[in-house]
Amino acid sequence: MEDLDTPRVVPGSADEILSALQRYGLQWDGDVVYQSQRATLYEQALQALRDKRLVYDCACSRAELQRAASAPLGREPVYPGTCRNGIPAGRAPRAVRFRAPDEVIAFDDLLRGRVAENVARETGDFVVRRADGIFAYQLAVVVDDEAQGVTQVVRGGDLLSSTARQIALQRALGYRTPEYAHLPLVLNDDGEKLGKRDGALPLETLDDARVAATLAEARLILSAAGIRTEST
Numbered sequence: 001m002e003d004l005d006t007p008r009v010v011p012g013s014a015d016e017i018l019s020a021l022q023r024y025g026l027q028w029d030g031d032v033v034y035q036s037q038r039a040t041l042y043e044q045a046l047q048a049l050r051d052k053r054l055v056y057d058c059a060c061s062r063a064e065l066q067r068a069a070s071a072p073l074g075r076e077p078v079y080p081g082t083c084r085n086g087i088p089a090g091r092a093p094r095a096v097r098f099r100a101p102d103e104v105i106a107f108d109d110l111l112r113g114r115v116a117e118n119v120a121r122e123t124g125d126f127v128v129r130r131a132d133g134i135f136a137y138q139l140a141v142v143v144d145d146e147a148q149g150v151t152q153v154v155r156g157g158d159l160l161s162s163t164a165r166q167i168a169l170q171r172a173l174g175y176r177t178p179e180y181a182h183l184p185l186v187l188n189d190d191g192e193k194l195g196k197r198d199g200a201l202p203l204e205t206l207d208d209a210r211v212a213a214t215l216a217e218a219r220l221i222l223s224a225a226g227i228r229t230e231s232t
Helices: 013-023 039-051 062-068 137-147 157-173 208-224
Strands: 055-058 095-098 104-109 113-118 126-129 152-156 179-183
Touching (some): 095 157
Parallel strands (some): 152 179
8 A cells, every 4th residue: 555645645545445446356465565654664775775875865855956957847857966976065965865877777568568768867866765754656666566576567657657767776776677567547538647636536436337347348458468367
């Protein structure tokens, strides 16, 4: 359960998500793991990166970076390396950043084919622990996948841009890299991702007949894409 950003967690939302997954025939092995309870594991991974001098403290704020660099709408600016060689005099540390390797990271997505990105040039050194002390998603999900023995990740296409960063962290920590499959998103008539803030209905509002029909369609699509849907 990805509940890292504890100040924004809505009470009861985790139970609603688990209920929706069960209605669609999805199951999990063992107890549900909550990221909010795994800070010790994330801290150990961060320390391992510190020992290798692959992370450093950063004093930059998001507003400063937005002013200092331009970026396409919806994307964060490339980090300019302001604190890479030490925090400027008079500044206090805020976030912790990972030293992105200046190399092309490539992987074969099961649906999209070959994907390649140079993280250092596309993103720059990225945050692994935020200024408020919360561990960043990129680090947490890498640690979680390794700890749980995940070998295949199937997720939405909006996370495709995160994959190269996660592979960079996996390599730095000596972890295995799972297979990835990034699915196309369900969009509204304006081409925007469906979301609660736009009035999209949650799965719980569908009647049983709609659930069964949607599940059958999803299995057909996955089968056509060569993705197995039975438990393994």
